[in-house]
Amino acid sequence: MRTKDQDKQQRIKDAMVKLILRDGIDGTSVAKIAREAGVSPATIYVYYPNKEAMMVEVFREYSASPYRYLMQKIGPDMDGGLLIETIVRGCYSFSREHEGIFSFVEQCSRCPSLSEKVSEEECLCDILDIIHEYQRRGVLRTYSDWNIGAVLFAPVRFLAVNHCETNEEECLNELIHMLQGLLLK
Amino acid sequence: MRTKDQDKQQRIKDAMVKLILRDGIDGTSVAKIAREAGVSPATIYVYYPNKEAMMVEVFREYSASPYRYLMQKIGPDMDGGLLIETIVRGCYSFSREHEGIFSFVEQCSRCPSLSEKVSEEECLCDILDIIHEYQRRGVLRTYSDWNIGAVLFAPVRFLAVNHCETNEEECLNELIHMLQGLLLK
Amino acid sequence: MRTKDQDKQQRIKDAMVKLILRDGIDGTSVAKIAREAGVSPATIYVYYPNKEAMMVEVFREYSASPYRYLMQKIGPDMDGGLLIETIVRGCYSFSREHEGIFSFVEQCSRCPSLSEKVSEEECLCDILDIIHEYQRRGVLRTYSDWNIGAVLFAPVRFLAVNHCETNEEECLNELIHMLQGLLLK
């Protein structure tokens, strides 16, 4: 018995993400993924029962990853302003450092068949816990979770998606400033 | 006969939008669109040179439509608070009244091959002109266009995409309130 | 608009029958059929929605054909003995002259998914009407339809399937003789 090759599965995921960044979900076939990953198309079906399930599973896995990335940047003793800055800047740098995953998740979350199977909510969970703590301590204003999520993450992703690359830095600083004014007490 | 043709082309667009809402971009073929529109696949090629061009053209056309929709709701004599409320509420109601177009544009704008051919910027143009006017009159704070767009449109779309249907109304009111605080002088 | 090519559809059926005779149902793919018929695999799907439906439709069509063949050989003024001889000999010669169709029908009628969709009964209908007439006229003994069908058709097909090619003629004569004794009054 040969044992399942963890590395192989990772190569499949990487290939998928890379290709979807380049060609979009609808331009990415199982055969292409296999070629890019250096495995046979049939091998993919050892790891996933079908393309749809593969997409859902990888989407589920990666949809949390920007939040995991953020969690590592956030320290427990940050003040409110730094927290907001860290989140916004972190969101943006994630989209640059992990362009593939970022684009992959953005595409999947807009695709009806996929988005209904993975909820953004769950991923937000940990971050919201921290926000709640800051709210309890009177550092951040208390708005509903949906709106906190909406203003903290959507605008910076908007910038990332639309590649306003001129004045990137200034733009980001301004947004941070805006959100600090909006959310800090 | 002009009427007939335009009607046919409209049916093709409607079919495309309807199917992409239901099945996603990658689940929507020319044949399906033709069937849904009640025309022959070949007929589609009378109006568009190929599928890609069709997608781009319709995307281009519809990507401006939420902004056109907004422009009709905005009056020249609104005060700043109402302007913001109208924009946010308009964005949201557009996503509900034109679910297909909203989802279609969201999907296309995340699809690499399409998004690079249609810029969000152009569509924002008219709205930004109005915002600039309000800024000049000292009603709205002056932030860069990108950030104005980011905070005015991205969060409300975030709510629309994630279907936070419980407390929809409250949520929206809160967001409006937040943005008024952020943008009004 | 190109019109559907009746000849093309016939070539598809012929190819299917020919290949199933040679390679069996499970050795016959759509691609092989297409190649044999000189059309593209995709063309087959212009005529049939899928392979299963194609099989069922052609099976249905051909399952009646040995009986149609027989009907042409049977005259209204035959005496009972000749009727039986004609049926038995006709069955046998059909299996020889239309080896493909014979084998195709035999295979399909044993295949669970196909046989449940096409009933032998219907095909027997016309022949049984004639038998009934002979029974009414007191020429043939009255047995149930199922048993009439069973003894008239099954044994001769048994011979055809098992290719008892030595003494083919004698064997057939003997069987005719047996059935005349059994069925004639």
Place this chain on the structure above:
Amino acid sequence: MRTKDQDKQQRIKDAMVKLILRDGIDGTSVAKIAREAGVSPATIYVYYPNKEAMMVEVFREYSASPYRYLMQKIGPDMDGGLLIETIVRGCYSFSREHEGIFSFVEQCSRCPSLSEKVSEEECLCDILDIIHEYQRRGVLRTYSDWNIGAVLFAPVRFLAVNHCETNEEECLNELIHMLQGLLLK
């Protein structure tokens, strides 16, 4: 350990027969058989060199089984009428009690690549020896072996295949009566 192995091999055969009854020869893959048998696909290749050989071997084995089943029912001191009744009734009850094997053999015997490798003749052998004995004793008429086989087995299988389930019993009684008339002196 011998027991274990034979058990495994039997499970493979059982799985094959069960699946072929349900899905037909062409719907039954090695992987499915393995899953149904609770073994690895690779294990099947421990017992058989390939699928074709497995089919042939099991077909050969099982093609004799209705005749073995019959042999157990036939006593040496039966009179001719009872012999015929026992054969016909036995054939029918075998098809009901061992539906899978019956359907499996029927399918295989129509499949060109398999039927040419297994001859019905051999299987009939023992039964024919008994028939010959009855013929020698002047109890049964002397017809050729092919025709004896044809009338004794084909009609009752015809009934079994076509599931004339209404009046099953009467139908069978009638057929027995017919064949007694035909074959008894």
Place this chain on the structure above:
DNA sequence: CATGAATGAGAATTCATTCAT
């Protein structure tokens, strides 16, 4: 002996597009 992983070849089917009318 027994296995799950792995695969090249091929399955059925759909695709975007063009052809002939």
Place this chain on the structure above:
DNA sequence: GATGAATGAATTCTCATTCAT
């Protein structure tokens, strides 16, 4: 302009079989 027929290329996925343990 409009169409259904036709198709080469590509799709997703399964196949029988072998490999490595």
